[in-house]
Amino acid sequence: MHVPPIPTLTATDPELAGLVEQEAQRQHDKLRMIASENYVSTAVLEASGTVLTNKYSEGYAGKRYYEGQQLIDPIETLAIDRAKAVFGVDHANVQPYSGSPANLAVYLAFLSPGDTVMGMALPMGGHLTHGWSVSATGKWFNSVRYGVSRETGLVDFDEVRDLALKERPKVIFAGGTAIPRTIDFPKFAEIAREVGAVLAADIAHIAGLIAGGAHPSPVGHADVITTTTHKTLRGPRGAMIMSTAEHASAVDKAVFPGLQGGPHNHTTAAIAVALREASQPAFREYAAQVVANAKALATALIERGFDLISGGTDNHLILADLTSKGIGGKPAAQALDRAGIELNYNTVPFDTRKPFDPSGIRLGTAALATRGLTEEHMPQVAAWMDDAVTAAIKEDEAALAHIAGEVRDLVSAFPVPGYSAA
Numbered sequence: 424m425h426v427p428p429i430p431t432l433t434a435t436d437p438e439l440a441g442l443v444e445q446e447a448q449r450q451h452d453k454l455r456m457i458a459s460e461n462y463v464s465t466a467v468l469e470a471s472g473t474v475l476t477n478k479y480s481e482g483y484a485g486k487r488y489y490e491g492q493q494l495i496d497p498i499e500t501l502a503i504d505r506a507k508a509v510f511g512v513d514h515a516n517v518q519p520y521s522g523s524p525a526n527l528a529v530y531l532a533f534l535s536p537g538d539t540v541m542g543m544a545l546p547m548g549g550h551l552t553h554g555w556s557v558s559a560t561g562k563w564f565n566s567v568r569y570g571v572s573r574e575t576g577l578v579d580f581d582e583v584r585d586l587a588l589k590e591r592p593k594v595i596f597a598g599g600t601a602i603p604r605t606i607d608f609p610k611f612a613e614i615a616r617e618v619g620a621v622l623a624a625d626i627a628h629i630a631g632l633i634a635g636g637a638h639p640s641p642v643g644h645a646d647v648i649t650t651t652t653h654k655t656l657r658g659p660r661g662a663m664i665m666s667t668a669e670h671a672s673a674v675d676k677a678v679f680p681g682l683q684g685g686p687h688n689h690t691t692a693a694i695a696v697a698l699r700e701a702s703q704p705a706f707r708e709y710a711a712q713v714v715a716n717a718k719a720l721a722t723a724l725i726e727r728g729f730d731l732i733s734g735g736t737d738n739h740l741i742l743a744d745l746t747s748k749g750i751g752g753k754p755a756a757q758a759l760d761r762a763g764i765e766l767n768y769n770t771v772p773f774d775t776r777k778p779f780d781p782s783g784i785r786l787g788t789a790a791l792a793t794r795g796l797t798e799e800h801m802p803q804v805a806a807w808m809d810d811a812v813t814a815a816i817k818e819d820e821a822a823l824a825h826i827a828g829e830v831r832d833l834v835s836a837f838p839v840p841g842y843s844a845a
């Protein structure tokens with residue numbers, strides 16, 4: 424049963440409510456290992472479902488374009504103050520609708536169409552919005568891309584520096600969606616300073632690890648920091664832009680009125696709740712557990728012959744090239760899903776296959792740690808993954824279904840917020 428319960432929705436729209444109930448059950452029954460996903464707390468779910476969704480509040484606290492902001496202003500201010508405290512920044516804007524619009528606001532704040540932006544190439548682990556060709560950021564700006572070294576799987580800072588000196592980007596993005604190793608923000612900052620570029624750290628994936636002290640912070644190195652709030656930070660779907668005091672006004676103007684209309688106040692409230700949770704001692708333990716789980720899982724996967732990009736992980740994320748296992752990323756991911764193990768197929772650096780049918784899979788441990796799984800469970804997770812890949816190659820559906828049953832048995836002992844068996 425969904426928690427909080429949805430009796431009125433069930434009475435009003437049983438068809439929709441039925442789908443929501445099934446999704447709650449699905450999220451309970453599976454090992455959810457999509458690296459960008461998590462389970463938010465019931466408090467975050469409750470805040471997301473409040474009457475704050477009814478209110479329009481274009482502008483910022485004290486400078487709104489509609490009346491009736493007596494309670495919205497303190498709610499948004501609470502979220503901002505908590506973001507500033509958790510991350511130790513001068514300025515925070517909590518209005519971006521999601522990570523992609525947050526990054527677009529950075530372009531609007533610091534670039535004009537046609538200007539040069541530098542980011543990690545998508546197939547190397549970057550994000551679409553860091554200037555990839557199919558994105559507006561790659562179509563409307565002159566984007567140049569760096570990658571990782573073929574030998575180490577790590578960012579090659581000599582390449583980044585040479586490219587920056589040659590292309591003179593106005594903005595450099597550091598961060599990405601499939602980076603299993605610590606991001607060296609001081610090195611990026613040194614290069615950005617050398618070429619006079621704004622350094623934008625996109626910490627969407629690792630924000631929770633940074634908040635919990637399990638990954639170095641870009642604060643003090645980056646000029647502007649963008650993040651989603653729903654990945655390791657474990658808040659609602661949303662985003663924030665943080666910056667030094669110097670860039671505060673440019674950031675705020677870019678978000679509103681530059682790019683967006685009214686902020687999603689129910690989301691702002693839920694972000695405030697998530698930031699309160701992230702400021703508690705238990706969240707530090709959580710962040711450390713996420714990383715400990717990922718390291719234990721990486722070790723167990725390597726023992727089973729999985730080929731991990733960069734040879735392991737420093738954070739929540741693992742990227743595996745399945746070529747050595749004799750199966751593509753997509754059929755493997757689909758079979759793993761049938762075995763109760765949810766992750767995504769992903770390109771690997773220097774992939775020889777197509778983006779829609781790449782060589783790799785990407786997985787993360789943020790959601791598993793939220794539901795209480797620890798290092799001791801990771802060898803079993805690796806064993807199921809290995810068995811499921813073997814079953815996929817043999818097209819053994821019975822074996823996949825058997826693993827899904829074993830997964831369900833294990834996870835039943837680990838309740839998740841948002842669902843109750845009763």
Ligand SMILES: *Cc1c(COP(=O)(O)O)cnc(C)c1O
Pocket residue numbers: 459521522523524526549550552598599600625626627628651661
């Ligand atoms: C997830 C992600 C985004 C985009 O977030 P959305 O909320 O999906 O728009 C941007 N940058 C990075 C590095 C991400 O991982």
